[in-house]
Amino acid sequence: MQLYRAHVLVCGGTGCTSSNSNKIISELEAQIANSGIQNEVKVVRTGCFGLCAEGPIIVVYPEGSMYTMVKVEDVKEIVEEHLVKGRIVKRLLPGGNVKDENVSAESSDFFAKQHRIALRNCGVINPENIDEYIAFEGYKALGKVLTEMTPQDVVDVIKRSGLRGRGGGGFPTGIKWEFAMKQEADQKYVCCNADEGDPGAFMDRSVLEGDPHSVIEAMAIAGYAIGANQGYVYVRAEYPIAVKRLGIAIQQAKDYGLLGKNIFGTDFSFDLEIRLGAGAFVCGEETALMTSIEGHRGEPRPRPPFPAVKGLWQKPTILNNVETYANIPQIILNGAEWFASIGTEKSKGTKVFAVGGKINNTGLVEIPMGTTLREVIYDIGGGIPNGKKFKAAQTGGLPEDVFLQAILIRRLTMIH
Amino acid sequence: MQMVNITIDNCKIQVPANYTVLEAARQANIDIPTLCFLKDINEVGACRMCVVEVKGARSLQAACVYPVSEGLEVYTQTPAVREARKVTLELILSNHEKKCLTCVRSENCELQRLAKDLNVKDIRFEGETSNLPIDDLSPSVVRDPNKCVLCRRCVSMCKNIQSVGAIEVTERGFRTTVSTAFNKPLSEVPCVNCGQCINVCPVGALREKDDIEKVWDALANPELHVLVQTAPAVRVALGEEFGMPIGSRVTGKMVSALSRLGFDKVFDTDTAADLTIMEEGTELLNRIKNGGKLPLITSCSPGWIKFCEHNYPEFLDNLSSCKSPQEMFGAVLKSYYAQKNGIDPSKIFVVSIMPCTAKKFESQRPELSSTGYPDVDVVLTTRELARMIKEAGIDFKSLPDKQFDDPMGDASGAGVIFGTTGGVMEAAIRTVSEILSGKSADNIEYNDVRGLEGIKEASVELEGITLKAAVAHGLGNARKLLDKIKAGEADYHFVEIMACPGGCVNGGGQLYSHQW
Numbered sequence: 001m002q003l004y005r006a007h008v009l010v011c012g013g014t015g016c017t018s019s020n021s022n023k024i025i026s027e028l029e030a031q032i033a034n035s036g037i038q039n040e041v042k043v044v045r046t047g048c049f050g051l052c053a054e055g056p057i058i059v060v061y062p063e064g065s066m067y068t069m070v071k072v073e074d075v076k077e078i079v080e081e082h083l084v085k086g087r088i089v090k091r092l093l094p095g096g097n098v099k100d101e102n103v104s105a106e107s108s109d110f111f112a113k114q115h116r117i118a119l120r121n122c123g124v125i126n127p128e129n130i131d132e133y134i135a136f137e138g139y140k141a142l143g144k145v146l147t148e149m150t151p152q153d154v155v156d157v158i159k160r161s162g163l164r165g166r167g168g169g170g171f172p173t174g175i176k177w178e179f180a181m182k183q184e185a186d187q188k189y190v191c192c193n194a195d196e197g198d199p200g201a202f203m204d205r206s207v208l209e210g211d212p213h214s215v216i217e218a219m220a221i222a223g224y225a226i227g228a229n230q231g232y233v234y235v236r237a238e239y240p241i242a243v244k245r246l247g248i249a250i251q252q253a254k255d256y257g258l259l260g261k262n263i264f265g266t267d268f269s270f271d272l273e274i275r276l277g278a279g280a281f282v283c284g285e286e287t288a289l290m291t292s293i294e295g296h297r298g299e300p301r302p303r304p305p306f307p308a309v310k311g312l313w314q315k316p317t318i319l320n321n322v323e324t325y326a327n328i329p330q331i332i333l334n335g336a337e338w339f340a341s342i343g344t345e346k347s348k349g350t351k352v353f354a355v356g357g358k359i360n361n362t363g364l365v366e367i368p369m370g371t372t373l374r375e376v377i378y379d380i381g382g383g384i385p386n387g388k389k390f391k392a393a394q395t396g397g398l399p400e401d402v403f404l405q406a407i408l409i410r411r412l413t414m415i416h
Numbered sequence: 417m418q419m420v421n422i423t424i425d426n427c428k429i430q431v432p433a434n435y436t437v438l439e440a441a442r443q444a445n446i447d448i449p450t451l452c453f454l455k456d457i458n459e460v461g462a463c464r465m466c467v468v469e470v471k472g473a474r475s476l477q478a479a480c481v482y483p484v485s486e487g488l489e490v491y492t493q494t495p496a497v498r499e500a501r502k503v504t505l506e507l508i509l510s511n512h513e514k515k516c517l518t519c520v521r522s523e524n525c526e527l528q529r530l531a532k533d534l535n536v537k538d539i540r541f542e543g544e545t546s547n548l549p550i551d552d553l554s555p556s557v558v559r560d561p562n563k564c565v566l567c568r569r570c571v572s573m574c575k576n577i578q579s580v581g582a583i584e585v586t587e588r589g590f591r592t593t594v595s596t597a598f599n600k601p602l603s604e605v606p607c608v609n610c611g612q613c614i615n616v617c618p619v620g621a622l623r624e625k626d627d628i629e630k631v632w633d634a635l636a637n638p639e640l641h642v643l644v645q646t647a648p649a650v651r652v653a654l655g656e657e658f659g660m661p662i663g664s665r666v667t668g669k670m671v672s673a674l675s676r677l678g679f680d681k682v683f684d685t686d687t688a689a690d691l692t693i694m695e696e697g698t699e700l701l702n703r704i705k706n707g708g709k710l711p712l713i714t715s716c717s718p719g720w721i722k723f724c725e726h727n728y729p730e731f732l733d734n735l736s737s738c739k740s741p742q743e744m745f746g747a748v749l750k751s752y753y754a755q756k757n758g759i760d761p762s763k764i765f766v767v768s769i770m771p772c773t774a775k776k777f778e779s780q781r782p783e784l785s786s787t788g789y790p791d792v793d794v795v796l797t798t799r800e801l802a803r804m805i806k807e808a809g810i811d812f813k814s815l816p817d818k819q820f821d822d823p824m825g826d827a828s829g830a831g832v833i834f835g836t837t838g839g840v841m842e843a844a845i846r847t848v849s850e851i852l853s854g855k856s857a858d859n860i861e862y863n864d865v866r867g868l869e870g871i872k873e874a875s876v877e878l879e880g881i882t883l884k885a886a887v888a889h890g891l892g893n894a895r896k897l898l899d900k901i902k903a904g905e906a907d908y909h910f911v912e913i914m915a916c917p918g919g920c921v922n923g924g925g926q927l928y929s930h931q932w
Contacts, residue, residue, distance in 0.1 A: 280588060297584075297585060299585075301460070301461075302460070302461045302478060302481035302482070304482075304483060305483075
């Protein structure tokens with residue numbers, strides 16, 4: 001295995017890609033080769049770091065120096081100064097948050113108050129390389145589930161963890177799985193709702209772009225728990241990078257035998273397919289989503305019967321959102337109690353937010369449940385541009401609450 | 417069926433466990449308004465007019481699809497329910513083309529009735545309205561998307577019951593509309609003109625092509641000898657439109673009304689149905705005896721004929737060579753009758769009163785003009801006749817009874833039963849029996865074809881021949897039956913197919929039923 005003295009991580013999320021990060025990568029590779037250090041330094045295209053306002057973003061390890069708003073013309077200096085001579089390019093460090101060049105990006109205010117579980121690998125690994133995912137404990141949870149746990153054990157862990165659906169409904173995930181597990185049927189299905197449609201939201205897109213294997217692994221775990229051997233990821237076609245990386249990830253998982261027949265040499269088989277949404281907002285609603293997967297016009301159908309009883313093709317089905325799934329492997333590995341120790345009494349764990357509008361650090365953040373709106377806006381978000389006063393904030397999608405100044409202390413949870 | 421105990425508006429009732437809240441409420445005589453709901457045809461919970469409060473549920477629920485369960489508590493008249501229903505209705509009305517005064521559905525429009533029932537006094541939301549073209553190129557059915565409320569009943573009927581699928585919901589959001597493939601006119605897609613979509617439309621978005629003016633013009637033309645024939649199913653339906661009980665037999669009043677409208681002669685299509693059955697019975701016998709193509713399939717339902725042409729062309733040779741009764745009658749009137757009475761056939765104008773919209777299309781088929789003139793000039797539906805009678809100011813209820821005109825006003829009972837499913841087959845079997853044995857067949861026993869609802873079969877012993885016959889009504893059932901024959905799973909001699917579920921009495925040109 002080739003060892004490198006330095007890694008250059010370049011954000012390959014949708015935001016930074018649209019700001020030319022692909023060109024930056026090829027320029028980096030060219031400059032590195034030019035300097036003859038291509039065997040010492042590795043360039044990695046990762047998922048989203050979260051600080052989208054400052055993109056394109058590059059992080060150089062081992063120092064952990066984060067360079068922001070990097071232009072193609074800056075690459076030569078980064079290679080010659082930092083990678084060849086070991087001198088950090090101070091002018092490219094984020095002015096507001098990293099005060100000391102010796103402090104790594106992770107310790108900046110933006111990251112310090114975050115707790116990354118669903119986003120743990122985003123901006124860390126190359127999402128198109130399954131080996132990198134495996135190196136970060138990937139598929140270990142699936143192995144544990146298949147070899148050490150019964151389906152009931154899995155359901156119990158998820159129930160005890162207190163995990164609630166991250167798509168907005170906030171339904172307890174473990175209870176949903178238990179409903180589906182208890183149904184007698186010749187066929188069951190596991191679906192992933194990646195039809196993220198709320199204006200301004202890109203949490204699920206970022207997970208799929210940055211860490212697609214976490215969703216694949218979680219869906220296989222869910223399949224084992226409820227007794228399903230087939231899964232579908234319904235992802236909107238407007239997320240081309242996510243679709244591409246998910247496709248690569250599924251193929252790699254199949255090649256490694258982590259999807260398909262007799263996974264880990266057990267009796268459990270599970271396959272996964274992608275279904276593309278054609279941009280209908282309503283297809284993010286679970287029954288419309290299933291109707292669309294079935295090949296019909298995506299329109300909702302009455303509940304009850306609930307999907308856990310009669311879902312896809314009238315078979316018991318569970319649908320979870322991307323972010324919900326991304327939490328699952330960590331819960332299995334670290335235990336329900338670990339997860340339940342994060343967050344509030346009724347809302348456990350963390351929540352990913354896409355932060356946008358009149359705020360300095362627009363981007364993607366993951367915070368423990370119960371973090372106040374004030375902390376999100378002023379600490380993580382870096383406040384309001386030009387020192388202006390806060391007027392109002394909106395959470396969730398269009399239909400959600402609008403918070404006025406008086407309730408900046410409002411704690412963000414899954415319980416409204 | 418297992419029963420469950422539920423409470424609706426504090427009334428404790430016991431209902432079968434497979435009921436919906438709507439069915440349970442109706443059993444308890446509690447009225448819940450509906451718009452998109454159509455029992456067994458369209459149960460999608462789309463319009464939200466039937467919302468109710470279900471104790472413990474997070475939001476209001478659609479009663480038409482919400483299943484009952486033990487201990488369920490439902491409230492149908494809370495302030496939240498009333499508010500939701502009213503606002504929903506107001507929003508539906510906001511982009512509805514409210515030309516109610518001139519709408520063909522005025523006074524029997526379900527949307528109009530809801531607005532009245534829910535006490536909507538003002539149109540609060542004047543939203544954007546659609547201005548889509550009206551499709552009136554089909555000789556049978558007119559589509560006016562600007563009046564559509566997107567209830568999906570027509571789509572369900574066309575796709576699920578008739579298995580035709582000529583119309584479907586297309587586009588999204590405000591631009592959502594019911595349309596055809598590539599937005600072609602109905603005349604250019606495999607629509608069979610059965611008009612069942614019209615019968616289920618709650619508003620005026622689907623209606624028959626109105627041909628009343630053509631008839632007024634003909635009646636006013638002194639050079640024309642204007643004849644009218646009426647199909648069997650019309651006489652049992654017409655009275656309802658004039659406030660008489662459903663199913664009243666108003667043959668005599670109908671003949672009176674037609675005379676008063678100015679028709680020179682009023683004939684009974686039953687006479688031609690008799691001709692049809694003699695022809696068809698003989699044809700059946702010939703095919704059985706001489707190794708002709710079997711099964712012989714009836715040809716009197718023009719919706720079925722077009723369906724066969726589009727979907728089962730391999731069965732075209734199985735169709736009876738007989739014209740349908742109305743066309744047969746038209747041909748006879750323009751040949752035999754013209755000759756007998758010394759009238760130039762070009763001066764004869766034949767009007768048919770039919771329970772059917774497909775007959776309008778049929779009358780325009782160029783091949784059905786053996787005299788050199790169309791066998792039938794204009795077809796009016798039962799609804800159109802009712803409108804003509806009203807327009808003429810005729811007090812239908814107090815009309816005296818009148819007999820059909822001779823010489824073609826007399827018919828057997830066999831012709832009358834053409835109007836209901838199984839009728840043609842029964843009449844044909846009786847005819848075959850009479851030709852073979854000289855006596856009429858005894859009562860014919862039908863059995864349901866196993867596993868297929870809406871399809872019946874019978875076998876009759878006739879002078880050494882075991883005649884196997886089957887009956888299907890509704891094109892979805894016809895499809896199942898034909899597939900069975902195609903797969904070699906059935907070997908019938910004779911098959912009767914009626915395009916409309918229930919046969920001609922439920923034809924696409926009949927009066928709107930208020931039974932939803």
